[in-house]
Amino acid sequence: MHVGSVRFYSIYNITIMMKRDVRVALDYAFKKGFQIHPEVIEILGGMEIENVDKVLKDIMQEKLRDGDFHISGSDLVRYLGLEIDEDIPTKHEILFDCTARLTMPVGVEGFSSLFKSRFKKLKSIMEQRPESKNLRNISNIQGTSEKDIYICGLVNEKTIKDNTFKLTLEDMTGTIEGFVAEPARETLKGLFLDQFVMVKVDRRGDDIRFIEIIQPDIPLHTSNHADNEVYAVLLSDLHIGSKYFMEREFREFLDWLASPDSYALKVRFVLVAGDIIDGVGVFPNQDKELVEKTTHKQLEKASELFSLIPDYIKVFISPGNHDPGRRALPQPAIPRDSAPNLWNKKNIFMLGNPALLSINSVKILMFHGQSIDDIVKGVTGMEYSHPADVMKGILRVRHLSPIFGSQTPIAPENEDLLVIEDIPDVFHAGHVHVTELDVYKGIKVINSGAWQRQTPFQLSVGQIPTPGIAVLFNLKTHQILLRNFLE
Ligand code: D5M
Ligand code: FE
Ligand code: ZN
Numbered sequence: 001m002h003v004g005s006v007r008f009y010s011i012y013n014i015t016i017m018m019k020r021d022v023r024v025a026l027d028y029a030f031k032k033g034f035q036i037h038p039e040v041i042e043i044l045g046g047m048e049i050e051n052v053d054k055v056l057k058d059i060m061q062e063k064l065r066d067g068d069f070h071i072s073g074s075d076l077v078r079y080l081g082l083e084i085d086e087d088i089p090t091k092h093e094i095l096f097d098c099t100a101r102l103t104m105p106v107g108v109e110g111f112s113s114l115f116k117s118r119f120k121k122l123k124s125i126m127e128q129r130p131e132s133k134n135l136r137n138i139s140n141i142q143g144t145s146e147k148d149i150y151i152c153g154l155v156n157e158k159t160i161k162d163n164t165f166k167l168t169l170e171d172m173t174g175t176i177e178g179f180v181a182e183p184a185r186e187t188l189k190g191l192f193l194d195q196f197v198m199v200k201v202d203r204r205g206d207d208i209r210f211i212e213i214i215q216p217d218i219p220l221h222t223s224n225h226a227d228n229e230v231y232a233v234l235l236s237d238l239h240i241g242s243k244y245f246m247e248r249e250f251r252e253f254l255d256w257l258a259s260p261d262s263y264a265l266k267v268r269f270v271l272v273a274g275d276i277i278d279g280v281g282v283f284p285n286q287d288k289e290l291v292e293k294t295t296h297k298q299l300e301k302a303s304e305l306f307s308l309i310p311d312y313i314k315v316f317i318s319p320g321n322h323d324p325g326r327r328a329l330p331q332p333a334i335p336r337d338s339a340p341n342l343w344n345k346k347n348i349f350m351l352g353n354p355a356l357l358s359i360n361s362v363k364i365l366m367f368h369g370q371s372i373d374d375i376v377k378g379v380t381g382m383e384y385s386h387p388a389d390v391m392k393g394i395l396r397v398r399h400l401s402p403i404f405g406s407q408t409p410i411a412p413e414n415e416d417l418l419v420i421e422d423i424p425d426v427f428h429a430g431h432v433h434v435t436e437l438d439v440y441k442g443i444k445v446i447n448s449g450a451w452q453r454q455t456p457f458q459l460s461v462g463q464i465p466t467p468g469i470a471v472l473f474n475l476k477t478h479q480i481l482l483r484n485f486l487e
Contacts, residue, residue: 019045025053029060029071039073043082043262055079077260088230090268092314092349092359095422098330099352103414110412115154118399118416119172122196123152125216125398125421132198139173145203150214151176152198155191167191167210169199178208187213192379194404195397216398221442223425226360226475232269233257234471236368236430237450239322240305241298242278243289244453249468249485253451254308256470256483263472263481269359270313273430273448274320274368276302276334282322289455295324295338303341311347314359318351320368320431328411329370329401330354330418354400354418362425362475369429369447370408371401376432378403384463387447388438391429395420395440426473433458433465437480444478446471 022044029036049055059075076082105113126132134149141149153169153176165180165188178201180188191197191213200212239245257264277298278290292298309315319331324338333350336343343350351357354367372390376382382390394400400418401408410418426444435449450467458465468486 019052021052025056028053029056032060033069034060034063035070037070037072039261040071040076043073043076049080073261082260082262082265088228088266088268090230090314090360092269092316092357094349094351094355095358095363096354096356097333097351098354098417099332101415101417102330102332102352102411105412105414107412110414113414114410114412114416116172117414118419119152119154119196121416121419121421122216122398125419126152126196126198126214128219129198129214131200131214135198137173138169138171138176141176141201141203147202149201150198151201152196155193155195155197158188158191158193160185160189167199167213169197176208178210180213181209181211184210184213187215190379190381190393191215192375192393192397192402195399195402215396217396218398218423218441218443221423221425223442223444223478224358224361224363225478226362228360229266229474229476230269230360231263231267232271232359232362232364232473232475233267234271234273234428234446234448234473235451236273236428236448237275237320237433237452238272238302239275239278239450239452240302241290241292241295242452242455243291244455245278245291246451246453246468246486249487250305250451251308253470253483253485254305256485257313258308258310263483267472268313269475270309270315271357271364271366271428272315272317273366273428274318274353275322275430275450276317276319277323278452279322279324283457299324299334299339300341303339303345306342306348307345309347311345313347315345315348316351316355316357316366317342317348318353318355318366318368320353321370326411328409330411330413331368356422356424360475362478363422364426364428365420365424367400367427367429369431371403372429372432374401374403374406374408378406384432385434386436387429387432387434388436388445391427391445391447392438392440395427395443395445425478433463433467435466435469435471435482437471437482444473444480446473446480 153171156170157168159166165185168177198214199210202209202211319334323334325332331353333352357364375390398420428446430448433450436447438445448471449469470483472481
């Protein structure tokens with residue numbers, strides 16, 4: 001659905017279309033020879049205005065007095081007396097920020113605690129299911145002939161070859177290999193290596209069969225909504241400092257954000273899920289692709305750009321794999337001494353990756369999304385062009401970076417902070433530079449794309465980004481609107 005440069009999307013059954021009265025009023029103005037700026041159409045499309053025909057006729061009459069046949073957005077804004085509503089109540093709470101929770105233990109000990117914690121947390125999620133009352137450790141089921149017993153484990157290996165469907169699981173007590181029976185084979189295909197599952201075991205002598213595979217998954221979720229009409233803009237992957245950073249389009253977005261556009265007037269939050277800057281030394285020969293050659297300069301530029309955001313808008317920034325701090329997940333906030341001018345702004349909040357926020361009651365999980373690479377590479381059917389499918393998989397396994405030892409570095413920690421314990425209303429990620437929306441068990445799944453045009457690397461591997469799109473999230477209705485700034 002296109003109206004001017006705004007595309008309207010609907011989740012569930014709500015779609016904003018040009019209402020009939022608006023269309024009739026516009027047709028009338030066109031017939032009278034008026035030129036209507038697309039802004040007018042945008043504003044009218046997005047607002048409940050009574051007597052649209054009267055509004056337009058009044059403006060036309062005013063204009064005709066000066067022999068002017070143009071109606072612009074500002075004419076409408078003036079007529080309707082639109083202005084920033086200082087009274088929109090806003091409240092935010094940082095429910096979780098990994099930065100404060102990092103313990104950074106070293107070596108093998110650290111990894112051992114990390115996996116113990118992962119197992120324990122995911123098992124307790126699984127224990128909320130009724131089946132888990134017959135739960136056994138792997139070492140305890142050897143030799144038993146009991147029926148209807150379940151075990152939990154991390155996926156060590158899966159084999160799907162010819163007519164063989166096998167799964168090897170590991171828990172704290174041992175490993176077990178079993179043949180996967182027909183009804184569970186479809187689930188087996190979609191499993192991620194190292195993810196946590198529970199299986200129903202059927203033992204006949206030495207023959208072990210898994211007849212059901214259960215993933216932690218998300219229970220039916222009733223989402224939280226804001227009381228008032230207020231928007232959050234979701235962004236990621238600016239890559240400031242790169243030759244390919246779309247500065248012009250990003251500045252247009254910033255201009256729009258500070259303009260009297262009917263949507264912009266209602267924006268109170270901006271969330272940036274990583275890759276703020278392009279960084280230095282992130283990939284070989286990167287310096288040839290940089291306009292700003294140091295992270296310091298790149299972050300200074302980021303500070304300048306973010307300072308153009310009106311200060312009644314709260315900005316939350318978490319890092320990605322191109323930002324300074326530490327590379328391994330979970331990542332602490334971009335350090336204060338690297339970006340003093342971001343840290344010093346009252347309306348900017350520097351968070352880690354991942355982080356969980358509540359803004360006007362809506363819970364948003366922010367995660368850059370590096371692990372999407374591992375899942376696309378390791379699981380058939382997952383594609384870079386459909387990051388929302390991967391994000392739904394991440395929710396299903398209840399872990400932000402399930403595959404260990406692939407591309408995404410994971411740091412040893414006493415606690416696994418990447419388990420999705422608290423269920424969000426919105427899951428916001430980036431990293432793959434493709435904007436995509438979906439809903440999973442009531443959770444809005446949003447990949448917010450990028451503000452960097454296709455890089456030579458992406459071209460070489462056939463990745464086609466969809467940059468320059470701002471995702472507007474209505475915190476009251478959960479309606480999502482994409483505004484395209486790409487020229
Ligand atoms: O990642 C942007 C996109 O490019 C994301 O889809 C991953 C992909 N990418 C980037 N570098 C690599 C390498 N070295 N291997 C595989 N895929 C890659 P960004 O984090 O913005 O660089
Ligand atoms: Fe990126
Ligand atoms: Zn990235």
